[in-house]
Amino acid sequence: MEADYKALKNGGFMRQRQKNKFSMRLKVVGGDLSAAQIRVIAEAAERFGAGRVHLTSRQGVEIPFVDLRDTEAVKAFLAKGGVSAGVCGPRVRTVTACQGDAVCPSACIDTASLAREISERYFGRELPHKFKLGVTGCVNNCLKAEENDLGVKGALFLELDGEACTGCGLCVKICRDGALSLAGEEGPVRLDPARCNNCGRCVSSCPSDAWKGTPGYRLYFGGTFGNVIGIGEALLPLLRDKEELFAAADRAVEFFVERGRPGERFRSVILRAGWQALADSLAGALAGRAGGGQ
Amino acid sequence: MSDVDRGGKPPGTVDTTGAVCPMTFVLAKMALDEIGEGDEIIIRLNEGEALANVPRSIKDEGHRILRLTDNGDGTYNLLVRKGAPPEGPQ
Numbered sequence: 001m002e003a004d005y006k007a008l009k010n011g012g013f014m015r016q017r018q019k020n021k022f023s024m025r026l027k028v029v030g031g032d033l034s035a036a037q038i039r040v041i042a043e044a045a046e047r048f049g050a051g052r053v054h055l056t057s058r059q060g061v062e063i064p065f066v067d068l069r070d071t072e073a074v075k076a077f078l079a080k081g082g083v084s085a086g087v088c089g090p091r092v093r094t095v096t097a098c099q100g101d102a103v104c105p106s107a108c109i110d111t112a113s114l115a116r117e118i119s120e121r122y123f124g125r126e127l128p129h130k131f132k133l134g135v136t137g138c139v140n141n142c143l144k145a146e147e148n149d150l151g152v153k154g155a156l157f158l159e160l161d162g163e164a165c166t167g168c169g170l171c172v173k174i175c176r177d178g179a180l181s182l183a184g185e186e187g188p189v190r191l192d193p194a195r196c197n198n199c200g201r202c203v204s205s206c207p208s209d210a211w212k213g214t215p216g217y218r219l220y221f222g223g224t225f226g227n228v229i230g231i232g233e234a235l236l237p238l239l240r241d242k243e244e245l246f247a248a249a250d251r252a253v254e255f256f257v258e259r260g261r262p263g264e265r266f267r268s269v270i271l272r273a274g275w276q277a278l279a280d281s282l283a284g285a286l287a288g289r290a291g292g293g294q
Numbered sequence: 295m296s297d298v299d300r301g302g303k304p305p306g307t308v309d310t311t312g313a314v315c316p317m318t319f320v321l322a323k324m325a326l327d328e329i330g331e332g333d334e335i336i337i338r339l340n341e342g343e344a345l346a347n348v349p350r351s352i353k354d355e356g357h358r359i360l361r362l363t364d365n366g367d368g369t370y371n372l373l374v375r376k377g378a379p380p381e382g383p384q
Contacts, residue, residue: 105354168362173370174346204350207359 007071011124012085016064023054023064024074025086027123030097030115030135031059040081048074058132059096060086087124090263095119096134098143100154107137108200109154109215114242118152121246122253128260128269131253132223139199145218146232147225149266150252152245155238156200156213162188164210171202171211198238217245221252221278222267230267235279236286244286251285252278305334310344311369318344319351322374326357329376334360337372345370 007013013022026041033041041061045053050065066074075085086094095118098104100111115135122133136143137154145151165188172180172189179195180202188210189202203213216238223232239245252266255278260269270278308325310318322337329335337352339345349359349372356377363371 105350168359169364170345170349170362173341201346205346205353207349207353207362 007075007085008068010085011087011089011091013066013071014062014088018065020068021064022066022068022071023062024049024066024071025056025088026061026063026078027084027086027094028060029095029119029123030112032097032112032115033061034082037081037083040078040083043081044074044078044083047077056094058094058134060094062086090127090129092122092125092127092131092133094132095123096132096143096148098135098137100135100137104137105204106140107154108156108213109135109137109217111135111137111143111154114152114245117242117246118249122249125253127253127256128262129265131256131266133249139197144225145223146220147223148220148232149223149256150249151220151223151232153218153220155198155216155218156203157216157238157240158191158196158198158200158202159212159214160188160191161210161212164208165189166208166210168207170205170207174201174205176201216240217242219245219248221282222270222275224265224267228265228267233275235275236282239286243289247285247289248282251282255281305336305373307336307338307371309338310348311338311340315343315347318348322348322352323355326352326355326374326376331376331378334373334375337374338365339370339372341368341370348372 012025014025016023045051045063048066048070049063054062054064056062095115097111097115101107101109102112118133132148133150134143134145134148135152136145145153167182167188169182172182177195177197179192181190183190200213203211218234218238219236220232220234224230236248256266256269259273308321310321313321325335339348352374353359358375358377359372360375361373365371
């Protein structure tokens with residue numbers, strides 16, 4: 001038999017305990033697959049695997065028990081159905097996401113399209129170590145932004161239309177941070193920006209649509225959730241748009257490339273350089289954008 | 295606005311305070327299904343999760359929240375006017 005090591009070198013095939021058997025990792029962005037893609041995955045698992053798939057902790061799909069001889073064949077078979085191999089090793093991994101505002105009433109942002117953009121920009125890029133990106137739509141944090149090397153959490157910039165506010169007090173009652181108060185019987189409501197975490201619950205619950213929300217992005221840097229448990233830190237104010245988001249994300253990746261040693265996780269690099277060094281670098285990237293800040 | 299004449303009849307009340315999610319919303323939705331467009335109903339809610347979620351769901355379904363009253367006992371009365379049925383297939 002002619003072993004095809006090319007497919008192995010390209011990544012996505014995880015060596016199993018069983019000799020010459022591999023668990024094939026598939027590319028999934030934001031946990032989203034079409035029914036047609038699921039059908040071709042099912043067929044590939046039956047033809048080339050053991051008739052089963054494994055759902056990974058980060059929304060990935062793996063087909064275990066693929067024989068070394070079949071690595072190219074299974075890739076070609078899946079490619080015809082619009083499914084490609086995932087990556088392993090020191091690279092940008094699967095980009096995770098919740099369903100976002102296309103589906104979820106709680107979400108503040110369109111996580112699905114953002115995850116695709118992030119994946120197109122970074123997926124598979126070789127870095128000093130693995131690098132995980134995830135997008136969650138709101139403070140409920142279903143997709144655990146802080147456990148990623150770079151996590152994104154949706155939020156809302158808030159504005160109150162004082163004319164429309166009836167002073168009903170619903171938002172005051174449901175605000176979990178005590179950021180809202182009533183000035184008098186008929187309102188309007190007052191916002192304490194120091195206590196507000198921009199979750200946007202006031203916007204979605206307001207009976208008179210007096211609260212207006214504009215999507216924003218909170219970025220978390222340096223999370224890990226494996227051998228070392230580390231919570232990602234928000235080093236920037238809430239970002240206004242995707243331009244700001246990608247300016248910051250590009251700089252974070254550059255910071256990792258410039259300062260990281262081979263096999264060193266982003267968090268370790270940050271701890272060595274100091275959080276302030278990364279924070280300054282990110283702030284510089286945002287300040288350096290032409291016409292930025294609005 | 296509404297062509298339904300309720301003849302000054304006070305709106306009915308649905309009490310969701312004995313229920314938890316998702317029954318709080320289901321009870322409110324069932325009660326709204328039984329009244330006519332433009333009619334009003336009072337939905338009694340517990341503070342906390344029901345107060346955070348039910349008004350949002352009702353608003354999303356096209357109904358109008360007219361008033362929120364604090365009953366002073368950890369419950370609230372939400373006065374709702376039924377909106378037009380949603381467009382498109384359900």
